[in-house]
Amino acid sequence: MRLAVSLYADDVQVLVARLQPLVGKQAYAEVRLDRMPAALDLSPLHEVRQNLTLILTCMPQALGGGWSGSEEDRQQRLLNALAQLGGGGCVVDVPLGMAAPAEWPAELPRLWSWHETPGERADLEEVHARLSACCRPGDLIKMVGWAETQRDGQRLLPLYRLPGPPVIAFAQGPGSAASRLWALALGAPWTYVCWPGEPTAPGQWELPAVAPRSDWPATPLMGVLGAPVSHSQSPLLWRRAWQWWQWLQLSAAAPTPPSAQQPLYLPLEQDRLGADSELLSHHAFAAFSVTTPLKEAALQAADHASTEALAVGAANFLLRGEQGWSAHMTDGVGALDALHGAGLAADAPVLILGGGGAARAVAQAAQECGHRVTIALRRPQQAATWAGEIGLDPGAVVALADLDLPPLGAAFAVVQATPVGSVRCPGNLLQGHSLPTGSVVLEMNYDPADTELLRQARAAGATALGGHVLLVAQMVRQFELWSGVRPPRGPLQLALEASLQLPAPALALIGPRATGKTTLGRMLADFLGWDFVDADEELERLHQRRIADWIPQDEAGFRAAEAALLPDLLARRACVIALGGGVVEDQGSVEALARHPRVMGLTGSVKVLVNRQLGSGRPTLIEGTLEEEVRLLLRRRSGRYERACHGPLLCVDKGVTAVFLNLLGRLDQIACS
Numbered sequence: 001m002r003l004a005v006s007l008y009a010d011d012v013q014v015l016v017a018r019l020q021p022l023v024g025k026q027a028y029a030e031v032r033l034d035r036m037p038a039a040l041d042l043s044p045l046h047e048v049r050q051n052l053t054l055i056l057t058c059m060p061q062a063l064g065g066g067w068s069g070s071e072e073d074r075q076q077r078l079l080n081a082l083a084q085l086g087g088g089g090c091v092v093d094v095p096l097g098m099a100a101p102a103e104w105p106a107e108l109p110r111l112w113s114w115h116e117t118p119g120e121r122a123d124l125e126e127v128h129a130r131l132s133a134c135c136r137p138g139d140l141i142k143m144v145g146w147a148e149t150q151r152d153g154q155r156l157l158p159l160y161r162l163p164g165p166p167v168i169a170f171a172q173g174p175g176s177a178a179s180r181l182w183a184l185a186l187g188a189p190w191t192y193v194c195w196p197g198e199p200t201a202p203g204q205w206e207l208p209a210v211a212p213r214s215d216w217p218a219t220p221l222m223g224v225l226g227a228p229v230s231h232s233q234s235p236l237l238w239r240r241a242w243q244w245w246q247w248l249q250l251s252a253a254a255p256t257p258p259s260a261q262q263p264l265y266l267p268l269e270q271d272r273l274g275a276d277s278e279l280l281s282h283h284a285f286a287a288f289s290v291t292t293p294l295k296e297a298a299l300q301a302a303d304h305a306s307t308e309a310l311a312v313g314a315a316n317f318l319l320r321g322e323q324g325w326s327a328h329m330t331d332g333v334g335a336l337d338a339l340h341g342a343g344l345a346a347d348a349p350v351l352i353l354g355g356g357g358a359a360r361a362v363a364q365a366a367q368e369c370g371h372r373v374t375i376a377l378r379r380p381q382q383a384a385t386w387a388g389e390i391g392l393d394p395g396a397v398v399a400l401a402d403l404d405l406p407p408l409g410a411a412f413a414v415v416q417a418t419p420v421g422s423v424r425c426p427g428n429l430l431q432g433h434s435l436p437t438g439s440v441v442l443e444m445n446y447d448p449a450d451t452e453l454l455r456q457a458r459a460a461g462a463t464a465l466g467g468h469v470l471l472v473a474q475m476v477r478q479f480e481l482w483s484g485v486r487p488p489r490g491p492l493q494l495a496l497e498a499s500l501q502l503p504a505p506a507l508a509l510i511g512p513r514a515t516g517k518t519t520l521g522r523m524l525a526d527f528l529g530w531d532f533v534d535a536d537e538e539l540e541r542l543h544q545r546r547i548a549d550w551i552p553q554d555e556a557g558f559r560a561a562e563a564a565l566l567p568d569l570l571a572r573r574a575c576v577i578a579l580g581g582g583v584v585e586d587q588g589s590v591e592a593l594a595r596h597p598r599v600m601g602l603t604g605s606v607k608v609l610v611n612r613q614l615g616s617g618r619p620t621l622i623e624g625t626l627e628e629e630v631r632l633l634l635r636r637r638s639g640r641y642e643r644a645c646h647g648p649l650l651c652v653d654k655g656v657t658a659v660f661l662n663l664l665g666r667l668d669q670i671a672c673s
Contacts, residue, residue, distance in 0.1 A: 002027060002028070002184055002188075002189065002190045002191070003026055003028070003184075003190060003191060003192075003193050003207070003210060004026075004028035004029060004030050004055055004190040004191065004192050004193070005018070005022055005026060005028075005029045005030065005192075005193055005194070005195060005207055006029075006030040006032060006192050006193070006194050006195075006200040006201070006204065007019075007029060007030065007031060007032065007195060007198070007200070008032045008034070008035055008036075008198070008200060009031050009032060009033050009035070009036040009040060009042065010035055010036065010037070011040075012040055012041065012042060012044050012045070013044075015031070015042075015044075015045060016044055016045060016048050018195055019045060019048055019049055019052060020048055022052060023048070023049065023050050023051070023052055024050075026052065027051075027052065027053060027190070028052070028053050028054075028055060028190045029049075029052055029053075029054055029055070030054075030055040030056075030057055030093075030192060030200075031045075031054050031055070031056055031057070031081070032057050032058075032059070032065075032066075032200050033056060033057065033058040033067075033077055033078065033081060034057070034058055034059050034065045034066030034067045035066045036077070041084060042081050042084040042085055043084040043085070045084075045085060046084070046085050046086050049089070051089070052089070053089050053090070053091060054085060054089065054090050054091070055090075055091045055092075055093060055111060056078055056081050056082070056085075056090055056091070056092050056093065057092075057093040058074050058077055058078055058093075059093070059095065059115075060074065060095070063095055063115050064115055064117075064172075064201065071098065075099075075101045078092055078101075078104075079101065079103055079104070082104070082105075082108070087105055087108065090108065091108075091109045091110070091111050091140070092104065092108060092109075092110055092111065093111045093113050093142070094110050094111065094112050094113065094134075095113050095114070095115070096112060096113065096114040096127070096130060096131055096134070107138075109138050109139055109140065110134075110135070110136070110139045110140075111139070111140045111141075111142050111168075112131045112134045112135060112139060112140070112141050112142070113131075113141075113142040113143075113144070114127050114130075114131060114142070114143050114144065115144045115172075116144065116145045116146040117146060118146050118148075118173065119146075120146060122145075124143065124145070124155060124156065124158075124159060125158075125159075125162065127143060128141065128143065128159055128162055128164065128167070131143070132164040132165060135164070135165045139165055140165055140166045140167070140168065140189060141164070141165050141166070141167045141168065141169075142167075142168045142169075143156065143159060143167065143168070143169045144169075144170060144171065144172050144201075145169075145170075145171040145172075145179075146171065146172060146173045147171035147172070147173045147174065147175035147176045147179065147203075148173060148174055148175055149174070149175040149269060150175045150177075150178050150179075150268050150269045150270070151175070151269070151270060151271075152171060152173075152175050153170070153171035153175050153176055153178060153179035153182075154179070154277075154278045154279060155171075155278075156169040156170060156171060156179060157182070157186070157278045157279075157282050158278065158282075160186040160187055160188075166187075166188075166189050167187075167188065168183060168188040168189060168190065168191065169183060169186075169188065170182070170183045170188070170191060170192075171203070172201050172202045172203045172204075173202050173203055174202070174203065175203075175269070176202070176203035177203060177205065177266070178223070178266045178268060180192070180193075180203065180204070180205055181205070181210065181264055181266065182221060182264075182284070184219070185219040185220075185221050185264055185284050186282075186284050192204060193205045193206065193207050193210050194206055194207065195207060196208060219262070219263065219264050220263045220264070220284075220285075220286035220287070221263070221264050221284045221285045221286060222238070222263045222264065222265040222266075222285070222286055222287045222288065222289075222482075223235075223265055223266045223267060223268040223288055223289070224265075224266075224267050224268065224288070224289040224290070224291060225268050225270045225273060225279075225288050225289070225290050225291070225294050225298070226269075226270060226290060226291035226292055226293065226294050227269055227270060227271040227292070227293065227294075228269065229267040229268065229269055229270075229291060230267055230269065232267045232291070233468070233471060233496055233499055233500070234265070234267070234289050234471075234475060235265050235266060235267060236495065236496065236499050237471070237472060237475045237492050237495070237496065238263065238265040238475070238479065239265070240487075240491065240492050240495045240527065241475070241476070241479045241487040241492060242262050242263065243527060244487045244488065244491065244527075244661075244664060245483065245485060245487065246262075247657060247660060247661055247664075248485065248661060250657045251657050251658055251661055263286065263287075263482075268288075270294060271293065271294075272294070272297065273290075273294045273297040273298060273301055274297065274300075274301055275300075275301045277301065280301060280318075280325060285320065286319075286320050286482070287317070287318060287319045287320060287478075287481075287482050288317070288318045289316065289317055289475070289478060290315060290316045290317060290318060291316065295314035295315055295316055295329075295357055296313065296314045296357070298314070298315040298316070298318055298327055299313065299314055299315040299327045301318075301325065301327075302315065302318060302324075302325045302326060302327035303323060303324030303325050303326065304323065304324070304325075304326050304327070305326065305327035305328070306326065306327065306328045306329065308328065308329040308330075308332060308333070308361070308364060308365070309327045309328055309329040311329075311360075311364050311389075311390060312329045312331075312332070312357055312360045312361045312364060313357065313360070313386075314329060314357040314361075315327035315328055315329050316328070316329055316330055316331055316474065316478075317329070317330055317477075317478045317481060319481055319482060328478070328481055329361050330474040330475075330477035330478050330481075331357075331358055331361040331362065331444075331470070331474050332360075332361035332362045332363075332364050332365030332366075333365050333474075333477055334470055334473035334474030334475075334476070334477050335361075335362045335365065335366075335415055335442060335444070335470055335473065335474075336362070336365045336366060336369055337473045337476070337477070337489070338442055338465055338469045338470055338472075338473040338489075339413050339415075339440050339442060339465075341473075341489065342440045342463045342465055343440065343463065344413050344440045345411070346369070346370065346371075347370070347371075348371065348411060348412050348413055348440075349371060349372045349373075349374065349412040349413070350362075350363075350366040350371040350372070350373050350374070350412065350413045350415065351374045351375075351376060351405075351412060351413065351414045351415070352366075352373065352374070352375045352376070352415045352417055353376055353377065353400075353414065353415065353416045353417060353418055353420075353429050353430070354375075354377055354416070354417035354418035355375065355377045355379075355380075355382035355383035355386075356382075356417065356418070358417040358444055359375065359377075359383065359415075359417035359418075360383075360386050360390070362415050362417060363375060363387070363390060363392065364390050366413075367390055367391060367392065371413075373392055373396055374396050374397075374398060375387060375392070375396055375397045375398070376397075376398050376399070376400050376403045376429075377397075377399070377400060377418070378399065378400050378401075379399075380397045380398060380399050383397050384397050400429060403433070405430075405433050405434060405435070405436075411436050411437070411438035411439045411440075412436070412439050412440075413439065413440045413441070413442065414430070414435070414439065414440070414441045414442065414453075414457075415442045415444065416429070416441070416442065416443045416444055416445070416451075416453055417444050419445070421443060421445050421451035421452060421453055422445040422447060422448075422451075423447050423448055426452070427452065428451070428452035428453045428456060429453070430453060430456065431452070431456070434460065435456065435457055435460040435462045436460070436462070437460060437461035437462065438461070438462065438463075439457070439460070439462040439463070440462065440463045440465065441453060441454065441457035441462050441463065441464050441465065442465040442469070442470060443464075443465065443466055443467050444467050444470055445467045446466055446467025446468045446470075446471060446500070447467075449466055449467075449468065449500055449502050450466065451466075454466060466502075468493065468496050468497065468500055468502070469493060471496065472489050472492045472493045472496055473489060475492070476489050476492065488664055488665055488667065488668035489668055489671070490664070490666075490667035490668035490669065490670060490671035491527060491528065491664045491667045491668065491671070493671045494507075494528050494530070494667060494671050495527065495528045495529050497574065498528055498529045498530050498574045499529060503573050504530075504573055504574045505570075505573065505596070505597050505598050506569065506570055506571075506572045506573065506574075506575040506576070506577055506596075506598065507524065507528075507530070507575070507576045507577065507598045507599075507600070507667075508569070508570065508576075508577045508579055508593065508596060508598065508599045508600070509521050509524075509576070509577065509578050509579065509599075509600055509601075509602060510579050510583060510584065510593065510599060510600075510601050510602070510641055510644055510645055511581065511601050511602030511603055511604075511641060511649065511652075512581045512602075512603060512604065512609055512630070512633060512634060512637065512641075513580075513581040513609070513613065513633075514604070514608075514609045514612035514613045515581075515602035515603060515604050515609070515652045516602065516612075516652055516656065516659065517578035517579065517602060518534050518578045519656065520578075520602070520656070520659060520660060520663060521534070521576045521577070521578035522576075523656075523660055524576045524660075524663060524664075524667075525575075525576040527664070528574075528576070529574075530574045530575055530576050531572075531574060531575040531576070532575070532576050532577075532578075533569060533572070533575055533576070533577050533578070534578045535562070535565065535566075535569060535577060535578060535579045535580050535583070536578075536580050538565065538569070539558075539561055539562060539565060539580075542561075542565070543561060559582065559585055559586060562580060562582070562583055562586070562589075563583075563586040563588060563589050566579075566583065566589050566592055566593075567592060570592060570593075570596050581633070581637070582637075584637050584640035584641055584644055585637075585640075589644075590640050590643055590644045593644035593645065594643055594644050594645075597646075597670070598646070598670050598671075599644060599645040599646055600645055600646065600647070600650065600663060600666050600667075600670070601641045601642065601644065601645035601647075601648075601649040601650065602649060602650050602651075602652050602659070603634075603638065603641065603649040603650070603651055603652070604651060604652045604653055605651070605653050606627060606630050606631055606634065608652065608653045609630050609634075610626055610627050610630050613626060613630075614626070646666075646669075646670055647666055647669065647670075650662050650663065650666065
């Protein structure tokens with residue numbers, strides 16, 4: 001794989017231990033000789049590295065390295081290392097302006113390198129020309145710019161379009177993270193990562209954070225543009241959506257997307273965007289989500305735009321196609337998806353607080369869906385013009401001071417589309433107003449996760465939707481525009497709740513023995529980023545008794561302990577729980593599960609459940625055959641499972657992949673209702 005793990009040669013035994021797990025997984029490792037003790041013998045590496053290519057580097061202090069000796073001694077150190085390693089399978093890093101000794105083997109590849117210093121603003125094409133002039137056939141070029149911001153790192157993108165030897169171009173410094181990964185997708189032979197906790201240069205990714213992949217050249221580059229975006233949750237959502245799509249592929253139920261490769265989606269700090277932007281001009285970039293302050297600029301930079309984007313005068317998604325970049329606005333349709341998913345009636349009025357671009361996007365979408373729209377803001381003139389442009393009656397725009405909620409109807413939607421309620425602008429525009437029970441309130445801010453308006457909505461018996469719900473809904477629309485498939489919102493919403501540390505209620509799986517509750521529970525927990533608990537394992541840990549012994553000796557005591565543990569399990573947050581098959585033997589447990597908001601049930605045919613238990617060694621609960629026990633328990637418990645969970649029981653006969661996808665689909669109903 002095309003990651004070069006950079007390692008200091010301070011201790012040969014440590015180096016051996018670092019290289020061994022890389023063999024067969026990586027193609028390259030950089031051995032930094034800058035700080036190597038003079039007497040260190042590297043020959044033990046020759047025995048363990050196998051086909052791993054070693055990049056030998058001894059970087060002077062003037063270039064950001066650790067070497068402080070003479071140039072003659074530096075070259076001798078490299079020669080000694082080559083001799084100890086046998087010469088073959090090595091590449092030697094030669095900084096620009098330094099010589100390659102005549103003693104080096106003629107066939108030894110040279111990596112001619114250049115490093116920009118902080119504050120320097122070099123002519124990159126001129127540096128590239130100088131490096132190219134040094135190269136012989138088989139040599140390579142490494143150009144490392146300095147990036148205080150991610151925008152600085154974009155200066156190196158045009159280098160991949162220049163003719164000449166293979167080039168590895170990326171940045172180091174505070175803004176270098178994106179460029180280091182872009183290098184692989186843009187065609188670099190490798191990029192550099194470090195061992196966990198042991199960086200050798202500023203801005204390196206650690207090895208576990210960058211999974212080795214063999215498809216980097218075909219990887220579509222994507223990201224979220226705006227300022228600030230360092231804490232954006234969009235990369236998490238795109239990764240989870242892609243994981244869902246991969247499961248859909250395994251089920252043979254997926255159409256072919258524009259690209260079979262997982263996108264590389266990163267937060268990209270940008271405060272300006274134009275049609276001449278390197279991000280938009282380079283062919284490797286496929287799509288961008290866009291946030292503040294670039295939504296209007298994104299529309300202007302695009303080659304064409306959707307009706308929604310043109311109507312709103314802004315875009316939050318840019319997608320490259322055969323005709324160039326197209327601009328889209330998904331805030332409005334995302335908001336309506338979230339409201340309808342929460343039960344908003346098709347004829348319910350929609351009250352929008354605010355007059356900016358987000359408010360206009362929601363008003364446009366609500367108008368197209370047939371809702372009666374009212375826009376309320378402190379200064380109505382801010383929305384009067386565009387309200388008329390999208391066909392709203394002049395009376396639809398009112399001052400907040402004149403707002404009268406009851407005439408809107410018994411139940412309606414409120415969309416809070418102003419900064420009020422956010423961390424930087426606390427408050428509640430509807431303070432003092434009454435919200436009817438059954439209404440739906442959508443807060444477009446998600447920092448903080450809980451606002452005064454949302455608390456007011458819950459107190460009134462209304463459905464309260466935080467800004468994270470909208471974030472997921474509009475992202476799902478973007479993923480569909482890019483891939484042609486729409487992922488379920490529910491699982492993405494639950495994964496986001498965990499990332500934002502929201503108080504997400506636990507998710508419980510119930511069903512007969514051998515339905516795969518533990519296997520599927522672990523898969524769900526991994527997808528959501530939640531904890532996982534197997535109730536049987538928890539009981540064994542708490543009581544220091546094996547269930548295989550406990551049930552035959554004292555089934556009643558086991559059932560009592562199981563029922564006593566259930567309230568504690570259901571009170572946990574962001575946790576997937578696999579419950580025992582007999583948990584529904586206790587009527588109080590059935591009632592507790594029925595009250596819990598997130599319970600899903602599994603079942604299976606007698607034949608499948610019997611086959612899965614053959615040879616398991618689990619104790620039977622009745623006198624008779626295993627098949628007789630399975631039939632008896634299904635008859636006795638199935639109705640209880642149905643009463644305890646939300647929705648019909650899912651049959652596991654079709655296998656893990658199909659059931660897992662069905663569970664994710666069921667989560668869509670549970671999380672979004």
